[in-house]
Amino acid sequence: MNKLAVTILLIFNYFVLFSQSFSNCEFNTGLSYNKDLKSVSDTSFLLTHSLSQEIIPETSVSCNLNGVHYTNSYYRVFDLASPIFNVIGDWSVQEVQIGVGYAKGGIDTIQDLRLILYVMSSYNGTIPLDSLSQKGDTINFQVSDNDSGTLKHIKINPSISIPEGNSLVVEILVPDGQDDGNIFFIGSNDLPQTDKTFIRANHCNVNEPVDVADIGYPDMHLLLNIVGAYDAANPQILSFSIDGQISDTEILDNPNLISLVLPADTSLTSLKPNIVVPAGFYSLPGSGEEVDFSQGDVEYTVTNEYNKISESWLVSVKKATPDIVSFSVPNQVGESVIDVNNHTVSAILPAGTDLTDVSPNISVYKDFAISP
Template identity: 40%
Template sequence: MNKVSAREVSNTRGGVLAASLLGTCVALACGTAFAADASHFSKSTAMPRTQQAAARGAFSHHRGAGPDGTPACGSITITQSSTQTITALNSISCNGNGLHADNSYFRAFDLASLGAPNGLDVCEVQVGVEQATSTGAAGQPATINLYTTSAPFPSGYPGSLTQIGTSSVTIPDSATGSVYAIPVTGSAPAGSELVVEVFTPSGQADGNSFFIGSNTDPQSGPSYLLAGDCGVTAPTDTAAIGFPNMHIVLNAVGNPAGPSDVIFADGFDVVGPSTAPTLAKAFAPATVTVNANSVLTLTLDNSSNAGPATLAADLVDTFPSGLVVATPSDAATTCTGTATATAGGGTLTLGTGAQIPAAGTCTVTVSVTSATAGSYTNTIAAGGLQTDLGNSAADASSVLVVDGGTHHAATYTDRATFITHVAPGFYENDFADLSDSSAAEPARSYSSGGFGYTVDTVPTPDDLWFFTGVMTTNGSGDQLVVTFTSGAVTAVGGNFFASDISGAPIAGNAVDLLLSDGTTETFSTAAATDFRGFTTVAPITSISIDAPNAADPADNSWSTMDNLIVGVGD
């Protein structure tokens, strides 16, 4: 089987777009996950034969009738599909091991050309379902969002969209192979373009697999997909990512603009009052030396809402005097939108129109530094995060300490020599508890002999990846950060190296180590046994491991460590 690297698809070990973003359904008929590396990824489980048979059956849709033959809730049905056939193994999704990650599917309807010149009061969306398989038949959570747009979709996304309706539902496994009706309301005015989104949040934690229904029959408009975990960060025509025959079956039903009756099926809940998203921030590490960098992370939390939250104004973080954006800024966001920060400047901005995902969180990160020792309190006041679902109710604040003292860390490249400078009773961890991961892992904590620490990743938290006995990251852009939680640590060492997608060392790839006291060490990877150790005069609070690859624009290198030693230096 041909392979593509996870970086080509998603910049993670665990996110893979089913089949391949390179343009063909290699060795499978779509509808399945393409194995980026056989030891960590697998094809999704094909649907049962009974479901395949159901999916092959064509469904004939008629104006004024619902998919199951019951009366439709409205007199107008708009569609870009020439048939309502659901073709087995025709669709793709962003998934890992066949369990889907966050996916959004879109169609954009020009109402005037599709039989609704006076606008449409939507009462129902009909969604094709190729495969719905859930643990315990619990069903697939999904959110239907309705928008109008100020520019031809997807231009200007997401700022060009105005949400007019949303509904949170559970799609049963029995919907496999059918066109499934979901009640949702929203009024699109005359002359507008109606955008319909089907958002399926990650089913990986619950063991769920979902593929939207599609066919290869002619369509009058593009089918769009957004899957941030697989590198598709804006709605993109499925043809543009290599799947021209994935024509999504997605219809909207309603009445001419104005009041209309809505028939709600049992088991569906229309979203009620919204809860304003919250905002938090943190520096990592929280203590640095003069001119050393710390990563500032803003976390935007919309977990209480079934629909996405859209920024109604710029989110601006203004730093206290003396704290500035580092060079390079490394400004980035996992939100749908753009983060901006100018090296040497004093602000970080997430632009108006950016979106926080439904029932989820996203982050904005930037590297900061200071030439002056001191304590810097960075605060965004209550109300600083303004969204269409409400404004943040509390201050978001964090403190960065810039230490101007002189430090005397000694560096060792030989383990045996390092051990002679560490007091007896040190804690050495060979990570024997770790086995091969199949998805991103959360932060992990260890303790022994009076020493304790937590291992996590920045800028994306809870994004670890394990090979047997080895600690690394899921995202190649992440750093490993070990934060000491107990014991006065003045000695730390281990095997640190840059690894490829399969965990093998990348000879010649740089490794950057940074202690919380400002000590830095940069060296080139030679083998998995590369060792660096440090002893310090004053206790240290953290060590970060970064494996950048300046020669590779795709940065196909991962920060990796093994055999970590923590103790007290002599």
């Protein structure tokens, strides 16, 4: 305890002046929450940074005096298009879920909290307040003492659409509880998370959202989930790869074709492609599923469980052959044309070029050589 007090004193030099601090929840709820959240409904899916939904007592902190909280804001950022989520397209938020670690009203058993959604154009690990644009109205909701140790579901009706390419920022604002004697610690745990937990508390001189780890609480991992659906679902294959491939994967639309090349000595009978599709979709065959490409192209279909929109791609996996992959000459005009079937390469050079002294740059597949 003494060590903790010294740490807080070093970080917050206003501790003595204002008799306020961040402190851990000292109330053991004796409750935990576990739930499989992969299937939320027939029309929507859940996004979370938390690898576990368990609420662990004494992992949450607030700016408070003897447990009675001042105004605290907690934040999560959902960089929707990032590889964590792969939400590709406009996406509407229908519900926010937060963990309630411990709630104890001073006058009543009910406390008023607020939910605010924002967007920002890019996310680099910080939340500058002047970069946020609020989406929709502030949503007022209530937490009761009986919610302690559970996951609180906050419905958003009508849903709020987040345009593609934006990061969603969710703020849970806990108003000052000093007059009423309210105690509230948001639900958290110390289990793995995929992004930072942020807090802002003006009474503790934290005037911008900061990572709780930066103020001495690396084990507070906020439980905050969002549920939503695409405004218009768009099945896509974002990436397709096979271990050991020696060419970049080419993904074409209209017609939907995918092609890549493997070493010449590769067996094509039992390959396990790695496939990335947008959140809420899945591929058939699935990522990591063993597939035989020795008989020709294989059709892959991307679909989802809620509106059954689907689209298919023909995937061609070939062994490397003694072909020229690229051919270029300094100062050439346009791109070279490589005709694999007729074994010819065409390149155009400026008029007046001395064709007796040309040094082309040529690439071939791995394990092959070219002469001259």
